[in-house]
Amino acid sequence: MATRPALVEARETAGHTQDSFARAVGVDRSTVQRWEGSSAKPGPRLRPSIAKALRVSLRDLNAILAVMPELAAPAPDTVVVRLPQPGSL
Numbered sequence: 001m002a003t004r005p006a007l008v009e010a011r012e013t014a015g016h017t018q019d020s021f022a023r024a025v026g027v028d029r030s031t032v033q034r035w036e037g038s039s040a041k042p043g044p045r046l047r048p049s050i051a052k053a054l055r056v057s058l059r060d061l062n063a064i065l066a067v068m069p070e071l072a073a074p075a076p077d078t079v080v081v082r083l084p085q086p087g088s089l
Contacts, residue, residue: 006064014054024053
């Protein structure tokens with residue numbers, strides 16, 4: 001799983017573990033793990049509390065989030081095969 005190093009670095013610089021950061025923002029630790037992994041990006045509603053917990057401005061937070069990789073897309077060599085439904089032939 002790819003990580004989002006800018007967010008991890010900002011969290012660690014602010015002195016937070018994933019647990020303490022999650023508590024400060026009001027989310028579960030698993031949510032922080034998803035943010036730092038490749039499966040989710042924090043929504044706009046939580047950004048003020050995230051910025052406060054990281055001790056950065058909203059502008060700086062947006063810059064941190066802007067360098068986060070996009071959510072993983074399917075591999076280009078993935079093939080989707082649709083089989084006919086029974087009785088449709």
